[in-house]
């Protein structure tokens with residue numbers, strides 16, 4: 001009798017165990033598969049570029065995509081001082097926005113302006129900085145081939161499913177160029193008196209606009225410092241690339257001596273030390289922390305710098321020096337700071353930040 005009970009209960013426990021195992025293997029079987037969201041207003045090539053932009057398999061560790069550091073909600077920048085790549089190594093500079101790479105004329109790319117979009121047919125400039133550890137193009141291609149969904153995407157874009165480095169670079173480049181944003185359509189109800197006062201301070205009293213151009217999609221003025229920085233040049237074609245980099249970058253006195261020498265290191269020219277590209281202020285409220293090294297957490301801190309924090313050096317931009325050649329002390333008062341920040345905060349393009357075509361297309365669904 002006892003024996004019978006034992007064996008029965010053993011029988012039941014085995015059944016239970018069996019069922020439990022069944023359940024478990026069922027859930028293992030219900031694998032997550034990757035589905036790709038369709039694009040509404042992208043060409044097939046741009047859609048391929050978008051998928052590649054969010055593809056974590058582009059990194060050796062399978063964890064980092066371009067979109068990990070360049071986030072749509074932050075105008076394709078992020079909110080950390082230095083971003084972390086595949087091997088937990090931090091980038092040496094703050095991640096900038098990606099917007100308006102296609103701006104009609106040559107546009108400087110990266111903090112030191114070292115690349116232009118004209119070069120992007122070659123994949124190098126895009127991949128070099130990315131901290132994704134992908135060094136072997138052949139390996140990258142093999143990885144993409146092993147993922148089911150690229151056959152169709154490459155065929156739609158290029159007529160057949162062959163994966164080449166040129167096609168990867170071309171499609172990524174076409175997606176990046178599609179990321180166009182402007183602040184020209186500020187809703188009227190946002191334009192308060194305070195915003196207008198801030199705009200006025202920005203454009204006249206403090207002359208921020210001698211460097212920052214907010215109605216031009218590059219975001220910078222190209223000016224010839226030989227004329228005291230007041231001569232704004234609109235025709236870029238007559239200048240060499242090196243001249244253009246010199247004219248669209250500036251040393252704003254963050255340091256007396258910069259560790260990261262920026263344009264100075266790029267051009268191996270001491271007179272250019274501490275110069276960085278004048279960044280666009282479009283969507284600026286979403287891209288903290290600020291400056292090439294993300295040293296300022298808020299716009300308030302940025303204004304404190306311009307107000308009375310500018311440091312002297314031979315390379316300091318003449319637009320930030322007084323008549324004696326000393327760093328200018330703008331002494332921007334608290335009310336004025338608030339006005340300028342109110343103005344900067346409306347330079348925002350909601351459509352750009354929420355456009356579904358620019359969002360991560362990967363959805364994981366169970367089969």
Ligand code: HEC
Nearest residue numbers: 065066069083084085091093094095109110111126130131
């Ligand atoms: C680990 C973070 C990280 C990843 C991943 C990453 N980036 Fe970047 N990106 C940066 C940083 C940092 C810079 C600034 C580098 C510099 O200026 O020297 C940058 C700059 C850029 C710029 C220049 C923007 C401008 O206007 O100057 C582009 C374009 C860009 N990245 C595209 C990409 C693409 C495409 C990928 C994926 C293949 C990618 N990034 C992956 C951090 C990252």
Ligand code: HEC
Nearest residue numbers: 206207208211250276277278279290291292302306317319
């Ligand atoms: C002489 C040219 C020049 C003037 C004048 C100037 N800026 Fe700048 N600004 C720059 C440069 C160059 C940088 C980037 C410097 C760096 O990272 O080393 C910058 C950075 C910034 C940033 C941070 C952008 C980012 O993406 O991190 C803000 C905000 C800003 N400036 C606002 C202002 C305001 C407001 C004024 C007027 C009070 C002003 N600037 C005047 C050249 C200038």
